[in-house]
Amino acid sequence: MEEVFVAMKLASSFAIVGIFSWILYVYGNMWLKIQRVRMKLQKQGIKGPPPSFLHGNLPDMQRIQAQASNIAKASNFNHSNVDQILAHDYTASLFPYFEHWRKQYGMKQHLYVNQPELVRELNQCITLDLGKPTYITNKLAPLLGNGILRANGLSWAHQRKLVSAEFFMDKVKGMVGLMIESAQPLLTKWEQISEGQGGGTAEVKVDADLRELSADVISRVCFGHSYSMGKEVFSKLRTMQKAMSKQGGFLFAATGFGDILNFLSKKQNEISSLEREIESLIWKLVEERKRECAEEISSSSSEKDLMQLLLESTMSDQSLGKDFSKSFIVDNCKNIYFAGHETTAVAISWCLMLLALYPEWQTRVRVEVAQLCPNGIPDADTLPLFKTLTMVIQEVLRLYPPAAFVSREAYEDIQIGDLNVPKGVCLWTLIPTIHRDYEVWGPDANEFKPERFSEGVSKACKFPQAYVPFGAGNRLCLGKNFAMVQLKVVLALIISKFSFSLSPGYRHSPAYRMIVEPGHGVHILIQKI
Template structure:
């Protein structure tokens, strides 16, 4: 009996110990949750207000999310006037409202995190130049299925990847890819000529899907070369994945939710597996070919693999190179960055030139003077204007996060504060660009970007500093090549069916497409 009683006492003791530990764990997690949802935001708010920054008072968990979402929905509810390039009230309505209410030194609440709006060009320069202090925001885990790569890395890993990737995007290497870019552009222009030839006068054509296909075509050819068809398959899957990521990002992030086997989550997993398997197959074939001395190293993948191998051999340690998984992620990023930035650059340039026929004529004269009707060469491409990138930057704003107590301008910001560098607000700032800041005026860049910005950090469509978008040169050359070939062959104006409704999805896109009236020259 005594032994049984002792055993019961042991069980009770274990039970109470487990209950005690469970209670302690619950209290710790409850405290962390309370600190995350209330105490820390209030502490950050007090710190910001003490330094003269203004904004709404913090509201539990949601912050300004509801008001921010409503302002975006209201702004998107009706299109703009077809000649209106003042996009900020439509694209960043809550930013505009907050600045109007509190002045330029202000912040908003993105959930429990304060987001300081940084509009001073000199402060922006400081943020871009000190990338170790001001790091990229941490995005919800479900967005990583689209692309991680160099965009999401920091410090040593970022430096390693940038060093290995740089040779692939060196200007001389990009020049070598001009023929592949020209081939894709020629195919698109031929399709347009075929459509126009079926009509006697002019033809309406929605150019937006054509530009999306063109840029995916170019990245498939230049990234994967002989594996072009597999590259196109990857693009289609990545395009579908982007739509899923956008939908998921519009909902409140709940830790662990992505593991629930919903229809969307299952499909996202399937796409991720298929993309990784396809890219891995291409890489394995290339690596095997490189070892046999047969591989093509003229495309982005070949240059990347060659650069990676050199880095490993130079240090005699594979840790100095990328893993196959790393290479797969960079390939996924090629698709996302290379396709998105260029297609939106092209579509807004075409829309602007459709509205401003005088500039279309001048641009065409410049192209014909430089290239005649032949293949545009590299040196002349840089002379085409960048005004559309100022008015319609690929992304509306860039984000950074404070990882340690930091002096920024006249502010001392604690860890946990987020920064927004609102590209479109700075690009349209009348104090910087003058009263015609929201007008299409390419001549402002006639003496170069530095002269137009008066040396300020006021033009950064692709970011700036050490972390400037690595595909910048590639995107610009592709876009200018396409524009030159279009101007050589077509005149165009807006179709009566065009609706001017720019929207910021991942990049700045025309919500209802871009139907133009094309005329063969």
């Protein structure tokens, strides 16, 4: 009995020593480092809310978020009123702590950079010592692996060189036919729905149809197969996206102890299971593509899809090893699957919502499409001539950019403009806020006015560098050309065949689920022309 008591006492002592050691580690390696960085920023006149030991500012953020949610519930916001929809500052609802601290401090740590001059400097900074915040990329690992969206440094540079070639404009122009082909099932489905109402108006919820369309496009042009083959991959990626978005403290770093608890949580187990299933499904598609490439006589031609490029890249470098080669291919497939279809589908949804609110712009686009494409079907040569449609898309991406942030971490002390950024500081630019800044865009910043882009982005606002729907700097979205072409093709096809208005059932509620999307979907009333 005495031996048991001694053993228990010894175990308790070890536990106490372990906890005490962990506290000392956190205090010495995290807390003191944070305080030193804060002092460097404060010497430059940059202030912010004081963090607490262990939890930082997370409790304050949760409190401010809860207060904003209560205010939103108590308000009489009309989800279908045009003026209220556009005047609705959804950044104050989704990220109220940013707005709260911006008004109180101006800039803060995480260093909140929304001054146009600093955003310009951030755009021009090409050093590899500035990359994606480590703690966020760690949390995104199950969804993105170590693919291009998550990688940093030389690994990112190598992957970008390989992947970006697939999205040069000359390549994207060759994808227009496939985009049109992928859109046909959606157009047919909506025509049947309209005809089912005797040719009258019929209500459709566009989100799922647009995701399916966009997924089919990315599957065909990048991986040589249709959406039906990758349907399960897309479905599981969407499920993982929702699960990860619900995790507490997703945007900001939690303590080490909190990460341990999160790892043991049921939600994390679900994510890990999805990760294994997705990787298995993608590898099956990769193996099938390998067999197809081996059988194709034209596989050595210049017309190769992204899957072929990834396969050739790993096979040509024998030093990579089998396991690395497999993860390199699978991770980049996950990146392209997710980023290549989710953000584009959401952007089209926002376009249809605003065009439904503004039928006069719908008419103007329809007239333009009819003039340039008498048969209603665009081609690679006519797309650059769509001036009105381009203005509409640019304005939608200003008001509702799917990407909410540009975020960077300084891996070394760096200079950005007049600002000395210490190593370890994360810089954030809240895109929807700078896109609606009255000082940048004028008193009509919250209004839908595509004509502001009539002379291009350079003349649309006071500081053109403040327009960043595709990110900024050397990590500008490599799929920008692809996304813009797909937006033009799909919108031109829909607008030439249907007139539409916003359904009374539409509820305006932007939600942040790793991208800013319509929280309850977009419901429109369509009528075949």
